[in-house]
Amino acid sequence: MRNLKALMLSGLFCWLTGHAFGQLIKGEVHDRTSHTPLSGASISLPSQRKGVSTDASGVFSIQANGAKSFTISAVGYKPQTIPLTDATFYQVELDISDKSMDQVVVVGYGTQKKADLTGAVATVDVTKAFGSRPIDDPTRALQGMVPGLTIQYGNGGLTTGADIKIRGIGSINGQSRPLILVDNVQTDDLSVINPQDIESISVLKDAASASIYGARAAFGVVLIKTKTGRKNQKAVISYNNNFSANTPTVMPDFADPVPELQALWDAGVRSGNSTPETFGMNLLQLRAGIINWKSKYASTNKGKEMVKGQDFDIDPSTGVTYFYKVWDPKKEMLNKYTFSQQHNLSISGGSDKISYYLSGGYSYNGGIFKQNPDDVKKYNITASVNANVTPWLDVNVKTLFRNYQYDYPYQYQDYWYYFWRWGSYFPYGTYQGKYFRVNSAYLNAAPRNNLSDNYSRIDLGATVKILKNLNFRADYTIGRDNALRHESGGPVQAWDFWTAGSLNLTNIATASQDFVTYTTGRALVNTFNGYFTWQPTIHDNHHIKLITGINAESDENINFNVSRQGTLDPTQPELGLTYGTITGGPTSSGVPLGWDPNGHGKKAFAGYFGRVNYDYKDKFLLEVNGRYDGSSYFPPQDRWAFFGSASAGYRLSEESFMQHLKPTLSDLKIRASYGELGNQDVTSNGSDIYLRNMTGTTAQWVTSTGTIAQTIGQPSAVANSLKWERVGTLDFGVDARVLDNHIGFTFDWYQRNTNGMIQPTSVPATFGTGGPNINAGNFRTRGYELSIDANYTVGRDIQLYGSIGLADYKTIFTKWSNPSLSIATTQNYKGKTYGEIWGFETDRYFTSSDDSASIAQSQGKLQSGNFRYGPGDIKYKDLNHDGKVDGGGSTLYNHGDLKVIGNNQPRYNYNFRVGGSWKGFDLDVFFQGVGKRDWWATGQTALPLWQSVDILYKNQLDFWTPDHPNAKYPRPYPGNSGGTVSGLSSGTNNFYPQTKYLLNLAYLRLKSLTVGYVVNNKTLTRAGISKLRFYFTGQNLFTISHVGVPLDPEITDGGISGGITYTGRTYPFDKSFSAGMQLSF
């Protein structure tokens, strides 16, 4: 970029002095890897302003005018300077510059050559992240791409949001999210962007790089730049598409009910229930009926309609309905494959004064339920125009519009929760054409609900060239997000077998489910950036670059809903067609991340920022950043603060004594940075903890007007001393390129101290209200990131590349107020490693040779309910050898037999990629994984009979019996949630948090595999087609993991009603097979 600028400047100079014509040279420019013609590459002559661009076939022609050489540059490629000879036709092949030190990297309010970077900045290979992948949300595509940037999804649902962190947890408060900027505008939800419109992504990881953005950037910055047209480029029309079929990676299997029901019965009896039942169905009677059904009717009764007396029956003595037919619930309820597709069309080009970029995208993703599946449709439109209005003024406008439609069945109940809750004998079929009171009935009747979200953004910008080396850039962006959710329910006619003694065809929905609700939310963002860039020429050896400017952002959000019960016609669910009372108010549903759910929020940020870059001979590099930052989230008396950072680099390879190593060690730089930032993200809902909030309530008093007295509570307490949290990051890095630039190597080590983390303090009640927040504790994160990339070209036809990324961190509390040193999950203490899991060490199963008195002596305290330890139950290790197993006082110095059994933070995040091309073929293989991660998962899918005698999955039939002593699971017992050891994660009896059933969420996953072929055909070229590529991509094609249960290693979620308690009762993760084409004219 600097070279480009220099070229432009010198070109300007030449134009001013005027020049004559000369000889005409022609040529063709190709990508060295794919041999495809490069359109839009700029050809410039050192002595001449006027450059030209290659056309769609990569062809150019230009008047040489006696120049000695010409330079060819294209975005994403290394520029090349070709000496002019007598020849008039030049075949030029450009190398991709992504990993080279010449690469231009987008940093805060500017760009920098990679060689000059002194902070920890990583870039994303946009083509590899987004090209050829069936992904409509950029966040998804970024997963695993950048060491240190972790993106996690708790489940595989269509609308599931991501947990995004740079370098792990930054504070126990708030989200620890990085600041995400799209074209310099904060954009928390990246799904508003079409991945195809992204030109570049930089990830600013250390404080030095991020501090120019102030307090919102305490945990790093993700900078995204969208595409614009390029000047002097012929119109390029591109179309690409993708069709994808997706199928769940792994799910538990339902068990054969015959052994399952026997085990459930036995477990129920063991818990003291003489006749265990489900919905009144005596489990043994049910089992007998199922055996009978299997022998008599299994081969004939294959339809959906169930036959009374065969597939189900009503017990004449009790009136209870028994269901005998065995289904495959997954087949009945879930599609084997879901489908998605994407289409993108873009047109870009430019004359020498005006350039433009227009694009439209459409994507569709279908949900997995067979009945009434949800789906997401997304429409993106982007348009941008850049114009060179006068020699000193460039202006640009960019608009972005995204319409998002989520259609889904009304949630009468949490369908996933109940899908996983009951066995395969549950009635998925119909009787007299009507469903029974299970998921099928609700899903079948559920009206379509819809969330529609329109996001639009207009950006007006201008660049003023004040002097030769002084620019002023200003842009103003208006962003608007309007969401409208329309929900309705209605009656559901189904056979109700829940009430004993009858099977009624009745409305199984509740009165409150017969309703219409409209929920709306409106978010506004106005952003202004204005800054000067000054790059004075002082001396050949001393280079200085200065940036200074201001940034201001104001946000507003309004949310409310209106609801009315009693639909006149459930198929026309409108407020005017309901007869109940209208209710409504502020809503917490669908409120964007970081906003107060009370209805109306406002925030504003501003800052004066500046940066100085200095280098001496491109060898000693120094950068100083500062920002005087203001945030409405800071305490009112303290809303402005200065944050500074500095970084320095030393390019050893530029020293003369290193020159002889150049062929092997092309580049070597060491760098260091330190900066401190305030963290303003300290609440999850945007409420301002620095303000003494007063909330409205009602007093138990009737006023003179006969109404209840509406009153206002006393203000919350805010400590005078309360300050924002401070986050200081120290980073040391090494960048090297070896073997003639073929292999690049970047390593960063960092230490991030988060000081003064905010926590409520404990004060005596005489204070008169809850203890206010104080800056209570500190923690420290230490970690490293390593990335290696390699490029190698074999001859003309073979281009190979590969990359490796590895990142790890660990966070330790260095100060915390917890005088008793309690180890409860809700507590922290000095020295605690963030994410640690306390539990028992599993010894073995008790056997009949264990004496029952000594069992009671050692583990009696751990028993709950009717449970008594005996043969086939878990024996925990008596780690402190005191003859009994317990949690002691649940403190660090008295934790009985507990120990740290694992840590739930993902450690050793790694990825590697290999790929290459040969002739028209290309191949890209990308693996991603987590080296170590433990998870204490709860709920039936993770631990058998967690809740009650509901279900055992196929894998859970592997339980202890005297004849099967080495089973995976202990002797069944229902009800294992609430333990007797205080402060521990949930689990009791055989399922206290322990080593044996701790899940291992480490994995290695073939995240994507792409095979492409570029059709290189003269006929196509003649038809104006410059590029045609077909490709196949597989996502998550295979995974190596040893989770311990049939769940995906990325799952940590339990769905809507399960929360974290019922791990896995939610949308599964998918693998997908997709194919598509890319076409350019």
Next chain:
Amino acid sequence: MKFITRYLPLALLTISMGTACKKYVDVTNPDSLTDPGFWKNENNVRAYSWEFYDAFPGFGNGSSLNGDFYFPTLTDDQTPPGFTQFPLTTAVSNADWGTSISSTSFVSFGYVRKANIMLDRIDAVDMADEAKNHWKGVGHFFRALEYFKMVQEFGGVPWYNHAPDVSDSTQIYKPRDPRQLVMDSVLADINFAVTNLRQVDQVNTINKDVALALKSRICLYEGTYRKYHTELNLPNADTYLSQAKDAAQTLINNSTYALDKSYQTAYNSDDLSKDKEMILYKKYVVSVLSHSLIAYLYSSTAMNGPSRSAIESYLCSDGQPISLSPLYQGDATLPNVVANRDKRLYITIDTSHLVYTGHVFNVFSSSTGYRPIKFLPDSNTLKTIPTGIATNVTDAPLFWLAEVYLNYAEAAAELEDMGKYSLTQADLDNTVNKLRARGGVASLTLTYLHDPTKADPKKDAELSSTIFEIRRERRVELMMDGFRFQDIMRWKKGNYMDSQKNPDSFLGAKVPANGSIRLNANGYIMPYPAASQRVFVDPKNYLSAIPTSQILLYPTAIQATMQNPGW
């Protein structure tokens, strides 16, 4: 020049935006109210103040069982179906030593902080000095009320004039202030309220008269407490008593107020707004605010019946106690019990039926056989039986003339006892005799009081006849009104509630055996088995325990000073 025309506007724009930036970030969520910005005008101050009224339980809120009336049964007046032993609360927890202000928390430090913040902010509010003084009066009134309740329960507590910042550890970990300091501060607060409160802010809100009523209540309490709890060596009992008397006198002289014709009007009216006896009452309105007192008295659950001790305290119509009066007909039957008695007894209990286990009338049953009816609406005008929980809307008296009369009489009698005043016949005629007249009982005269032959043989030997009879008048008039427990505490008469020392407090009516009701040897209902005895421990049970979890929050040196004696 061109440079200037081109770039000057740009420079000016940048500079102006730069200077505007400072204020640019001064925004808050529009949907939140914050301190101190909230303190704009008088309407906001008034809105803030309503929450203080949560401190008045009245007949309770919604379905709650914690009204002032009928529900506080730990006295010698009622013997509820469930046996209640001292202590009142355990040492581990006590919600009253807490911070919440709510429909179930009537005593807490939350009110104190709320009042202190209000007092600190009022000067900055845009309103006239008169208004500022009134609202400061409101703050002082409720701070006094809450500290008064806390001292009643806990003794000395930390006194806060201002809401401290959390960094002020001397304030946060302030040890308990001496009872004397706290009560003297309470007196100063209530005196401020008396001086500065408006005569009327809005209808039925606290005003000068309410403050005077509270003052007479507080001063009588503290004066007698200091007089009788001699172990505390507290001075100025007489000062408090004369202030109690003076405050009551001012209200008695105020012609705005007059005694109702019926004793029951205060307790069973749908609307007390026109009631001249009321100084402050708690209004209940259908679908707005309700209570459940009537519903609980109509339910099939056994009621908290009045004890034999309570029933026997009522005089006969000749003004003599049952032990002396020739009119008394014994207690063999209910008609005998109620014959020729104080009419207030007829209003307090059902005179036509005894109801008890094995002898249920309608669905009603009472632990002692005596069925409380004082709070029931007039059955002649009753359209439906209000059995619904949280549907009752009779208004509840909070401060009313009867109590003021009793405060006056008692303060005067105590002052006389201390030699600081001579009780006159006019004093009695202006106060207790008006109540007696309403109850159809002959007047109390000084002559009668001074006649040793007229002294009740059951009289507490430690007391003069004057004090004993005035206390009896208070007990009868305020039967089940929530005063008795604190009266016993201030008189230092914990033994009244001790089942050994006052066995009648653990007995009910005399009824024939029916096989299912437990009776003692003399045929009186025994609500509890003989083994369930309530022992009053002196001095421990005069105060509640401070929660131990709270004490542990203090520095070790202070911890030792935090707990009450005996705990």
